[in-house]
Amino acid sequence: MSDERFCLLIIGGYGTFGGRLAQLLGEEPRLRLLVGGRSLEKADDFVADLRTPKDGAEGLGSNNLGALVQAVAFDRDGDLPEQLTRMRPHLVIDASGPFQSFGKDGYKVAEACIDLGIDYADIADSTGFVAGIGGLDAAAKAKGTFALSGLSSLPALSFAALEAMAPHFSRIDSVAAGIAPSAHVKIGLNVVRAIATYAGKKVPVLRNGQPAAGRGLIDAMRVTVAPPGVKPLRSRTFLLVDAPDLALLPARFADLKSSFTGVGTEPQPLQHLLSLASRLVHLRLLPSLLPFARVLQRASHAFAVGEHRGGMFVRVGGVDHAGERLSCGWHLIAEGDDGPFIPVIGVDALVRRLLTGVRPESGARPAAGELRLEDFEAAFRRFQITTGIRMENEAARQPLYRQILGSAWERLPPAISALHAGGARVASGRARIERGGGLLARIVAGVIGFPRAGEDVPVTVRFVPDGDREVWTRDFGGKVFCSWQVEGKGRDRHLLAEVFGPFRVLMALVPDGEKLRLVVRGWRFCGIPLPMFLAPGGDTYEEERDGRFHFHVEIGGRLTGLVVRYTGWLVAE
Structure with missing residues (x-):
């Protein structure tokens, strides 16, 4: 050798x-x-x-x-x-x-x-x-x-992300980090044993600036992992885990008031059962989950359902250099089998x-x-791994699409970014409209007010800001229908929510070359979540073509078939 x-x-x-x-x-x-x-x-x-x-x-x-x-x-x-x-x-x-x-x-x-x-x-x-x-x-x-x-x-990558965000702050008050493995990744027995050692046991954290005893795999926070410009992971609960960051953070940030490190596994119902078992340890009805490590590992393998994607986040809260409250989040998503690397x-x-x-x-x-x-990040380029930083400053609220896209906004073609620049504005152009012929499709189209089929139809769209939402009024040759858009809250965070009458459709904004794709990630009827496999689908995107804004909107579903498809172009007035 x-x-x-x-x-x-x-x-x-x-x-x-x-x-x-x-x-x-x-x-x-x-x-x-x-x-x-x-x-x-x-x-x-x-x-x-x-x-x-x-x-x-x-x-x-x-x-x-x-x-x-x-x-x-x-x-x-x-x-x-x-x-x-x-x-x-x-x-x-x-x-x-x-x-x-x-x-x-x-x-x-x-x-x-x-x-x-x-x-x-x-x-x-x-x-x-x-x-x-x-x-x-x-x-x-x-x-x-x-x-x-x-x-x-944790802690090498999480601290690298922290150091990248720290210059935006004059004071850092809170840090939270978490890992969301893909449900399809086969978790090793040693990993399960490591987690089982502190399930239901005391985990040292910071609360209100003071050392406190958290509860392993019981204390929780909900986070949506969403790097700018890609489909976010589904919102999930992260359970407290004992990670090195909890011991190292106070020495790095003298003003730190709270800390959290967690894991958010899929399927979430299985994680809820793990949390319940941890409560039995906390109540001293079980000495430890360590004897059940192999059973827990087998269960994680047997119930491998959901998307084959994993992720990670690091979230920082504090005060910026202008004295305003600032929150900043670094997000990562890994596709398929790339996460375990x-x-x-x-x-x-x-x-x-x-x-x-x-x-x-x-x-x-x-x-x-x-x-x-x-x-x-140099190593991430060898994989299907996307990362990005989101900054949220309530004192400097961005236009809706820019707020949701974060740093991915800079990747938009000029014609698309100009249309979503915010403020009251009007755009007009021409459109081609197709309508589905099924009975249910006609009923849905009538309830929402979609226009009738037509070729070369004049179209005008008015955008009116209304608080944190944006009202869109579309006029297709005299047929007017409205919807309003807003950034999702809570478990719908970082998604665009568009409301048509009683329906709320949740979409991820995904830049794709000269296009901005709108990918459906969920929907509601009168606030009630509906099954994703019945969600309205179709190829919906905006694009710049020959320097002009073009749209392609397709709405349909398994039960309705095609409801409406309208394509065309717009120019700001």
Whole structure:
């Protein structure tokens, strides 16, 4: 094996997260990658699978290995100095866990690495473990090595997002963060065990600026994860989890009054049952949920229903530099199987920086603030991962569409952004109208007041602001019908709500090249939620064509068929 390569040992290298890290780094030709664990057989099988080409695969998982990959047996309870001396890694990544259960000898791997002058990092999510790594700081500095703990979603990525938002504030009062995994991701047993250790137990948080005892998997907050310009996740409840951020935030923000870290899983009814079980622990009717960890894992796998998308948020509240109240949120959505790579992307970024000669300062410390948001976003571009920041300042309310789109507003073509610039305005043009022929479609169209079918029909649209909503009055050749639009509240946050008579349709605003798509995400009748599979559908979008605003509105459903379709163009008067 060539000594010219940078040697990296991944402990737990064939596990849930270690395996994904091996996938990420396996294509890097400057690496010698040691995939380690107690079972050499499992490590061998994993490496063999990593090397096996997948038909039609591209990018990650294509198995175009550039790294020199080797399976090794590594026992964290064995003779650590002997194993590390024999393998001679430059960097050890501990991706095993659960770190909550390591006990008094929890740092023995980090200590052995420091003694031998080997750099160390882990993806620990245990508050005590991450916060306590500083006890090795003097020893690491004396050896000229670094030991970074918690190089994962919480706290490394969450703090990177925090640092990106902090310059907008003169004072930060509250911080909340949460992870929303896809229901279709197979959660590892160690992850479930880690969560079970504090279910129903006391979790240290801040309330009103004072240390307080939260209740693990019982205390909750509702959040809609919604990066600007993409379909948001469905609004969900996040349950309090014990994450390193809770211990690290007060030292970073001296004026902090409240803190929260949570997890929001799907399906939500299953999460509600988990919260009820946690209450039994809190009431001391059960000693712990840890004995039920395997049952909980199997249940999460058996009830994998819902969208195959995951997400994360970091929300900050405080005062801006003008003295006004400001809230700011960083949001992330990962499509499909890309979400489980997020916890190891920080390690991937660290390794690639090391390969270019950029090295962390010597010493042992939590990884919070070690990487910038830009480091993560560079890695996100290899995946279907979208992130963005939303800022909400009540004193400087934006026009409706700009408020909902956030930073994605800047991606709109000029003709679309001009039409939604806010204020009272009028636009006129021509339209083609089609109507559905079914009885139910005709009834719905009559109730709402949709125009009759016609070709080259003159159309005028008046936009009138009315508080936080916007009234649209459409005149198609003398046939007038109205609707009003507003940003959704509560569980409908970050969605555009359009009201036609008794119907309220909730839509995501999604820029797509020269188009702005309006994607239905829910609907109500007289305030009553209706089944999504019966929601009005159709291809609805606005676009700029030849410098002019064009619209394409299609409304229909499973029961009604096509109700109405109108297409055409508008020019502001």
